[in-house]
Amino acid sequence: MLWPHKDLLCISQLTPAEILHVFEMARRFAEINSRPIKKVPTLKGKTVVLFFVEPSTRTKTSFDIAGKRLSADTYSLTASTSSLRKGENLKDSALTLQAMHPDALVLRHQQSGAAAFLARRLSCSVINAGDGWHAHPTQALLDGFTLSEIWGEAMTGKNILIVGDIAHSRVARSDVQLFTSLGMNVRLCAPKTLLPSGVDGWPVEVVPDLTAASRGMDAVICLRLQLERQQAGLLPDLREYARHFGLTAAHLRLANPGVRVMHPGPMNRGVEIDAALADGEQSLILDQVSAGVATRMALLFLYLTRKDQTGEE
Amino acid sequence: MSGPDLIVNNALWQGDMVDVWVDQGRILRFAPVGEVGPVCRKIDGHGALLLPGLVDGHVHLREPGFEYKEDIASGLAAAAGGGFRAVLAMANTNPVNDSAAVTTFMLDQAFRSHPHGPLLHPVGALTRNLEGQELAPLAELSEAGCKALSNDGMPVSNPDLFRRALEYASDLGLPVIDHCEDPHLATGAVMNEGRVSGLMGLKGQPVVAESLHVARDILMAEYLNLPVHLAHISCRQSVELIAWAKQRGVRITAETCPHYLLWTEDMVEGYNTLAKVNPPLRTADDVEALRQAVRQGIIDILVTDHAPHADHEKEAPMDDAPNGISGLDTALSLSWTLVQRGILVLDDLCRLWSRRPAEIFSLRKNSLAPGDPADFLLFDPDATWTVTPQILRSKGKNTPCLGQTLPGRVRLNVVDGHTVFHDATVP
Structure with missing residues (x-):
């Protein structure tokens, strides 16, 4: 497949065929990760800047490992190590980076739309590693890849429940787009204060009671509850939240046999997910992390070899 | 003769x-x-x-303090080219226009750059430094030449202070223009709350942030039997409250802007900071309600809420970009599109941009009769x-109309x- 996209900003850019192609590529790259020598020369000579304005450890590490395993040179910048700290605005920071001719810029930013903002102004590929509450497409792709490794072709028609703070979750928005695009049924469970405005118009079912919502599910994705939501008055306290929206083994007994549990991390054990459940045999949480490296290898490959494939340049 | x-x-x-x-x-x-x-x-x-000279009851000319966005000379040049004979300039300058010194400075700057007009009428701050804590010296501002009083941009959330401001201003005969926005409901919002904000992952401002405050002002105006002028109304709920108030004989007048009559929240899609404005662009249903309201006179006047900003300020992610649309250059053309589409007639434009604002702000009347x-x-x-950008006379090139x-x-x-x-x- 000739990859037609310069940037990865959100899942709605991708067709179902393109999503499945990413899975296929990730599957091939996953094999490299199990070799004793985990490095291939595929992206030798390519430069990837990891520009993480919003702090993140796991996503940055995942991209860093993915790039290095493909022999790309990766450079890491954070808000505190960049000139943003000196009052430089995002546009100038990005143009400065661009002048050093990277092949791709991986951006994590606390503002929705930051990736699109840079993509319009930079000639290199921009990979959105999470922008505000808007999108986290690489997370959605790794979630989808994780499930496709289990379900294979049978993904269509599976029932997926996303529980927690949907309103402020870029993971939820991207997951909903990806799963519905592949023909899965998505159900959301959250108190109204944590649902996005206009959710009635989304292609999902909203079930506010977790017990009822768990019935008939094939996978449950728990979202991290940011502790500041309580300070913002969106919920009374963590204890009450955990009692009503924390996933437990009892919920899973109502789900379909073989139900899987996922979490994009980092977890608040005992809040959105029962502590033991996270380590249980139904948990895919660590598989997600492994899948993350393979998926990001696939994405770096697709976006960094795009020009060579199409004969541009 | x-x-x-x-x-x-x-x-x-x-x-x-x-x-x-x-x-x-x-x-x-x-x-x-x-x-x-x-x-x-x-x-x-x-x-x-031939049209009577237009009056813009709501502009931000940024001087003193933010001359890189606009100054009085460039703002009045845009007003002149836009067909305006007078503009009312809001007080959120730096320093704030809460003293005779600032008012006099603004009038001097206007006279220096445009001795023959368009006229600049300063709007004095209702509260000192627009902080909403204590009254500004309203009589001093009146004597210095302010034509109205407003805390525009920094709504007075304390209803008792707002009440005292209305009472005090009424002795001076100055209209009070109120920017209706509940600060709690609007915290951190960068666009309308609704379908689009949910999809884009942006903090939305619900229409009740405006309408709740509109209701407060209406009840206050009725209780005190004093006039209140409501700034830049953006939604159906507010329109319906104003219609109700007018039926009861409450002394309420209101304004809206061409952008609320033409555009919806959809314009923000793609994180278009040029469409970031406060109050935010709402929905097609709100647009329809506002169109009817200006036709029927429920909303009395049109204003630009001219809010010029520098390019580098708008060239930012959504949360960082300031609110506002530069409007003086485009106001009449945008209004004319409403005439072209049969939503307004020519005389509506004369009423909304000239006759009614002259009445509300006690400016000289202008019916284009001999002797006028x-x-x-x-x-x-x-x-x-x-x-x-080149054709706009305002320094603020921040309009979604670009191109x-x-x-x-x-x-x-x-x-x-x-x-x-x-x-x-x-x-």
Whole structure:
């Protein structure tokens, strides 16, 4: 497949065929990760800047490992190590980076739309590693890849429940787009204060009671509850939240046999997910992390070899 | 009387082609086309529409303090080219216009750059430094030349303080313009709360952030039997409250802007910071309610809420970009699109942009009858123009119209008998 996209900003850019192609590529790259020598020369000579304005450890590490395993040179910048700290605005920071001719810029930013903002102004590929509450497409792709490794072709028609703070979750928005695009049924469970405005118009079912919502599910994705939501008055306290929206083994007994549990991390054990459940045999949480490296290898490959494939340049 | 000192030939006035004779700042008479006039300065109107000079009851000219966004000279140049005879400039400058010193400075700057107009009427701060804590010296501001009082941009959330401000201002005969926004409901919002904000992952401002405050002001105005003018109304709920208030005889007047009559929240899609404005662009249903309201006079006047910003400020992610649309250059053309689409008629524009604002802000009236002040403009409705940064006279190039072709062009603007703008591109 000739990859037609310069940037990865959100899942709605991708067709179902393109999503499945990413899975296929990730599957091939996953094999490299199990070799004793985990490095291939595929992206030798390519430069990837990891520009993480919003702090993140796991996503940055995942991209860093993915790039290095493909022999790309990766450079890491954070808000505190960049000139943003000196009052430089995002546009100038990005143009400065661009002048050093990277092949791709991986951006994590606390503002929705930051990736699109840079993509319009930079000639290199921009990979959105999470922008505000808007999108986290690489997370959605790794979630989808994780499930496709289990379900294979049978993904269509599976029932997926996303529980927690949907309103402020870029993971939820991207997951909903990806799963519905592949023909899965998505159900959301959250108190109204944590649902996005206009959710009635989304292609999902909203079930506010977790017990009822768990019935008939094939996978449950728990979202991290940011502790500041309580300070913002969106919920009374963590204890009450955990009692009503924390996933437990009892919920899973109502789900379909073989139900899987996922979490994009980092977890608040005992809040959105029962502590033991996270380590249980139904948990895919660590598989997600492994899948993350393979998926990001696939994405770096697709976006960094795009020009060579199409004969541009 | 010495006879005309200016004759504007071939102007279309109420369906007739006329020559307008102007003498010493007054309209002398409308003469039939072709009548030989005395020797004096003559301007050919080429058949353009004659309109009474427009009044913009709500602009931000940024001086003092933010001259890189706009200054009084550039703002008034945009007003002149936009067909305005007068603008009311809000107090959120730096320093805030809460003293005679700042008011006088603004008037001096206006006189220096535009001695013949358009006129700048400063709006004084209602509370000191716009902080909403204590009253500004309202009588001092009145004496210095403020034509209205407002905490625009920083709504007064304390209802008791707002009540005292209304009472105190009423003794001065100055209208109070209130920006309706509940600070708790609007915290951190960058667009309308609804379908689009949910999809884009942006913090939305619900319409109740405005309408709740509108309801408060209406009840306060009724209780005190004092007038309140509501700034930049953006949604159906507010419109319906205002209609209710007017039926009860409450002394409420209200304004909205061309952008609320034309555009919806959809315009923010793609994180378009040029469409970031406060109150935010709402939904198609709100647009429809506002259109009806201006037609029926439930909303009394149109204003631009001209809010110029520098390019580098708008070239930022959504949360960082400031609110506001630069409006003086495009106001009449945008309004004309509403006439073209049959939503308004020509006389609505005269009412909304000239007659009613003059009444509300106690400016000199202007019905273009002989003896009235010679405040008028010529507008060529058949001309079109493409909005580019270069063509805008305002320093603020921040309008979603950039790149669009708009109908209608101001050809001539006369204030007090003085030509303050004449489009030299027409022979």
